Amino acid sequence: MLLHHYRFVPDETLFDAETFRRELAGTRSPIAPFKTALRDIQRRLDERFHAGADIRDLVHGRAWCLDQLLGVAWSLHDWPDDGVALLAVGGYGRGELHPHSDVDLMLLLEDDDDTPYREGLTAFITLLWDIGLEIGHSVRSLADCEREAEGDITVITNLMESRLLAGPESLREAMKARIARERMWPSDRFFEAKWQEQIARHHRFNNSEYHLEPNIKSSPGGLRDIQMIGWVAKRHFGSQRYEDLVANGFMNDAELRILSQGQAFLWQVRYALHMLTGRAEDRLLFDHQRTIAELFGFRDTPERLAVEQFMKRYYRHVTALAGLNDMLLQHFDEAILRSGERLETADLNERFVIEGGYIKARTRSVFRDHPYALLELFLLMAEHPEIEGVRADTIRLIRDNRHLIDDLYRDDAQHQHLFMSLLCSSGNVARQLRRMNRYGVLGKYLPEFGQAVGLMQHDLFHIYTVDAHTLRLLKFIHQFRKPEARDDFPVAAALVHQLPKLELLWIAGLYHDIGKGRGGDHSLLGARDVERFAERHGLSSRDTRLVSWLVENHLVMSMVAQKRDITDPDVIREFAAQVGDEIRLDYLYVLTVADINATNPTLWNGWRASLLRQLHAETKRALRRGLDNPLDREEWVRETRSESRSLLATVGADIDRVDRLWESLGEEYFLQYAPSEIAWQTMGILAHGESPLPLILISAPTDDMTDGGTKVFIHTRSVDDLFAATAAAMEQLGLSIHDARIATSSNDWTLNTFIVLDDQGRAIRDPNRIEEIRAHLVEELDDPDDYPQIVTRHTPRQLRHFKVPTEVLIEQDPANERTLLELTAPDRPGLLARVGRIFMEQDISLSAAKIATLGERVEDVFFITDKTGTPLTDPARQQRLRERLIEVLDVAG
Numbered sequence: 001m002l003l004h005h006y007r008f009v010p011d012e013t014l015f016d017a018e019t020f021r022r023e024l025a026g027t028r029s030p031i032a033p034f035k036t037a038l039r040d041i042q043r044r045l046d047e048r049f050h051a052g053a054d055i056r057d058l059v060h061g062r063a064w065c066l067d068q069l070l071g072v073a074w075s076l077h078d079w080p081d082d083g084v085a086l087l088a089v090g091g092y093g094r095g096e097l098h099p100h101s102d103v104d105l106m107l108l109l110e111d112d113d114d115t116p117y118r119e120g121l122t123a124f125i126t127l128l129w130d131i132g133l134e135i136g137h138s139v140r141s142l143a144d145c146e147r148e149a150e151g152d153i154t155v156i157t158n159l160m161e162s163r164l165l166a167g168p169e170s171l172r173e174a175m176k177a178r179i180a181r182e183r184m185w186p187s188d189r190f191f192e193a194k195w196q197e198q199i200a201r202h203h204r205f206n207n208s209e210y211h212l213e214p215n216i217k218s219s220p221g222g223l224r225d226i227q228m229i230g231w232v233a234k235r236h237f238g239s240q241r242y243e244d245l246v247a248n249g250f251m252n253d254a255e256l257r258i259l260s261q262g263q264a265f266l267w268q269v270r271y272a273l274h275m276l277t278g279r280a281e282d283r284l285l286f287d288h289q290r291t292i293a294e295l296f297g298f299r300d301t302p303e304r305l306a307v308e309q310f311m312k313r314y315y316r317h318v319t320a321l322a323g324l325n326d327m328l329l330q331h332f333d334e335a336i337l338r339s340g341e342r343l344e345t346a347d348l349n350e351r352f353v354i355e356g357g358y359i360k361a362r363t364r365s366v367f368r369d370h371p372y373a374l375l376e377l378f379l380l381m382a383e384h385p386e387i388e389g390v391r392a393d394t395i396r397l398i399r400d401n402r403h404l405i406d407d408l409y410r411d412d413a414q415h416q417h418l419f420m421s422l423l424c425s426s427g428n429v430a431r432q433l434r435r436m437n438r439y440g441v442l443g444k445y446l447p448e449f450g451q452a453v454g455l456m457q458h459d460l461f462h463i464y465t466v467d468a469h470t471l472r473l474l475k476f477i478h479q480f481r482k483p484e485a486r487d488d489f490p491v492a493a494a495l496v497h498q499l500p501k502l503e504l505l506w507i508a509g510l511y512h513d514i515g516k517g518r519g520g521d522h523s524l525l526g527a528r529d530v531e532r533f534a535e536r537h538g539l540s541s542r543d544t545r546l547v548s549w550l551v552e553n554h555l556v557m558s559m560v561a562q563k564r565d566i567t568d569p570d571v572i573r574e575f576a577a578q579v580g581d582e583i584r585l586d587y588l589y590v591l592t593v594a595d596i597n598a599t600n601p602t603l604w605n606g607w608r609a610s611l612l613r614q615l616h617a618e619t620k621r622a623l624r625r626g627l628d629n630p631l632d633r634e635e636w637v638r639e640t641r642s643e644s645r646s647l648l649a650t651v652g653a654d655i656d657r658v659d660r661l662w663e664s665l666g667e668e669y670f671l672q673y674a675p676s677e678i679a680w681q682t683m684g685i686l687a688h689g690e691s692p693l694p695l696i697l698i699s700a701p702t703d704d705m706t707d708g709g710t711k712v713f714i715h716t717r718s719v720d721d722l723f724a725a726t727a728a729a730m731e732q733l734g735l736s737i738h739d740a741r742i743a744t745s746s747n748d749w750t751l752n753t754f755i756v757l758d759d760q761g762r763a764i765r766d767p768n769r770i771e772e773i774r775a776h777l778v779e780e781l782d783d784p785d786d787y788p789q790i791v792t793r794h795t796p797r798q799l800r801h802f803k804v805p806t807e808v809l810i811e812q813d814p815a816n817e818r819t820l821l822e823l824t825a826p827d828r829p830g831l832l833a834r835v836g837r838i839f840m841e842q843d844i845s846l847s848a849a850k851i852a853t854l855g856e857r858v859e860d861v862f863f864i865t866d867k868t869g870t871p872l873t874d875p876a877r878q879q880r881l882r883e884r885l886i887e888v889l890d891v892a893g
Contacts, residue, residue, distance in 0.1 A: 008060040017068040034131035063097040074166035083110040085167025093161035099274035102136040109141040146178040153193040187236040209318040210468035217282040221318030225325040262321040315454035331392035360391040367401035375418040382427035405444035423503040430474035472598035508550035527552035561611040576622040605761035607709035643675035664745040709755035710764040724836025725787035729780040740849035806889040808882040819872040
């Protein structure tokens with residue numbers, strides 16, 4: 001166990017200054033001995049790091065060694081008087097140095113005129129550069145320090161942390177007197193400036209400590225948050241050590257332990273990053289995460305990768321540190337910014353009051369005397385939206401008493417009633433659940449949720465820990481309730497107000513991913529967990545079945561929309577049968593939209609929105625017709641043809657020409673397309689006439705449409721390699737294909753439609769860009785002899801970080817007399833073009849494709865047959881296709 005009351009004791013086995021001075025005296029140039037000393041110091045420190053030494057001894061030890069070396073270097077130069085001093089500032093001023101941290105120095109002059117010292121200062125700095133020391137330095141007079149500190153919060157912060165290395169201490173004392181809080185930056189102004197600085201810094205990281213590749217220094221909960229506490233304490237109290245805050249009553253011993261252990265862990269990670277990269281690196285990048293996890297002794301288990309275990313520990317530490325930072329800064333706010341204010345107080349009940357806009361416990365024993373108040377507090381905040389937050393002393397009481405939440409507490413009917421009352425509240429339930437998580441209450445009350453805290457899935461698809469993702473999902477559900485959500489989420493915003501019991505959606509959201517990290521199917525594990533929750537909290541059997549079904553099936557709607565052909569009435573009928581009724585459908589739709597948006601901001605785009613909207617609408621239509629009275633294929637085709645013909649008649653189309661064209665299109669065409677699309681394509685084909693060039697039609701969503709993609713329709717002679725060439729040409733244009741419908745008329749003309757988005761996941765609407773795309777595709781596809789060259793041409797998109805092994809699943813789709821091939825592979829330039837070439841090599845025809853890019857990988861579904869239109873049923877042929885795809889795509893990755 002790391003001792004949190006710590007005192008650094010210099011270790012002269014790291015560096016012996018007297019021995020070094022004697023060695024230096026015997027050499028003509030000091031450069032080589034200094035370089036050797038620096039290498040030896042770092043080697044010894046690294047050896048101790050690998051041996052498991054206390055990281056604080058290493059970080060402070062390196063600073064101490066540099067103190068000795070710089071003292072020797074300073075003594076090699078002649079200084080005319082005591083008008084100059086060498087100071088350590090910034091992190092080095094705190095006595096903290098990692099392997100490649102900048103050595104921040106200030107050369108302090110008594111007077112503005114540096115003439116007497118200029119030669120010595122130049123020689124001293126040159127020596128430091130020559131020996132390879134990474135320094136950041138400034139030369140300032142006392143007047144400079146006063147002037148610059150007055151106008152810059154960063155300068156005053158650096159100077160506050162100064163430490164004398166050489167020269168007269170009286171100079172540093174004179175500088176300290178000039179920048180004292182009585183003269184500039186009084187406590188309230190300093191605190192406000194640093195707080196705003198932190199707010200801006202956190203905003204750069206989306207106010208989340210759960211970044212995929214966090215910055216261990218600047219992300220919320222990182223080292224800067226710890227330093228922030230120290231800066232404010234130093235300015236206001238004159239504290240030099242965190243232990244002084246305990247003596248001042250602003251922090252207790254348990255909180256000091258959280259801070260000390262969190263800082264030590266982050267120091268270990270930072271030291272390892274510097275050591276591994278050979279530079280000052282604070283970003284915990286993917287490849288570094290794996291290496292450090294192994295270095296720290298984590299090993300893969302059947303349930304969890306070593307890197308996920310390591311990152312779970314990281315997130316737990318930074319979450320605790322972020323919470324501590326929040327509480328202490330609020331404490332400082334109350335003691336510094338509001339110290340002279342008379343706070344308005346309003347009674348809530350016998351246990352709580354509102355003081356200055358924040359909820360506060362009336363007594364220090366309130367949770368001990370009334371344990372149910374640990375839940376009541378959050379219910380009161382949900383019922384009183386005017387409450388801005390929790391008073392710092394009450395946050396501490398929550399943290400000190402949350403151990404009261406045990407099995408007996410969870411089984412208490414009063415406590416269960418309070419938690420359900422919170423979920424049934426009309427207030428901001430999501431915000432209160434986030435607060436419960438921040439203060440460690442949610443994971444205590446729901447231990448299954450506690451197991452998911454800090455649990456990271458190490459890929460680019462899930463970019464948040466399970467708990468952070470879950471709370472983001474709940475936040476999206478709350479946002480759907482706001483009027484402004486109608487613009488971005490029109491269907492979800494309408495449905496969320498129609499759900500019979502919103503609390504059931506909160507429960508399903510809380511539990512949908514709670515089974516992750518335990519091995520097995522997380523949806524099934526979560527469904528069992530939520531059933532136990534429902535039984536414990538008195539839900540009816542009907543409501544229990546609904547939340548269990550939602551958790552177990554929370555991925556189904558997204559999977560069907562993105563991987564199945566939702567223009568196929570059989571797919572709609574099958575999904576409708578699985579859903580069963582409209583209420584389940586509406587709950588599932590809202591949960592799905594929130595889930596996708598909370599998983600990764602890049603996953604939600606107009607095309608996914610349109611797929612889910614279409615699936616919801618078609619399924620609702622099927623449910624209203626009744627599962628016993630489905631719309632059969634012939635009736636679907638008949639209705640589609642009739643509506644399409646009516647649309648064409650209204651624009652004056654020659655219906656006889658239309659009917660002759662349609663004779664060659666086949667039944668599948670009218671199953672795949674909506675009447676408006678058929679009318680648009682038909683008019684284009686008829687207008688194109690006998691032109692030998694490919695017909696390229698492009699349709700963008702209108703400006704008032706928030707979802708959908710840009711449709712590209714290609715009508716040309718059906719030839720081998722057309723799909724591969726089309727995919728390559730589109731990738732060269734910087735377009736991403738999200739859906740492909742491949743059809744061929746009976747007279748061998750293509751009826752291919754692609755849904756494309758730009759590299760930002762947006763539909764292309766600009767007319768000039770649309771014309772550029774059309775002209776490029778006509779030029780590229782007009783000569784089939786050019787297709788092999790087009791397919792092999794370089795494409796501009798960047799490769800991703802992760803290695804994802806290619807997986808190929810082949811199964812039959814007997815209802816549609818075709819084979820379904822599901823491909824999971826790393827995303828990379830030209831992937832669809834390569835797949836198309838393999839299909840061509842193996843004499844495979846493509847009838848449709850569903851393209852989904854999920855973070856660093858693609859999950860594509862292709863509906864294929866052989867050249868005669870027969871499904872691929874031969875196991876040997878399936879195996880050849882599978883092996884060829886894996887061979888080509890794994891090598892390409």
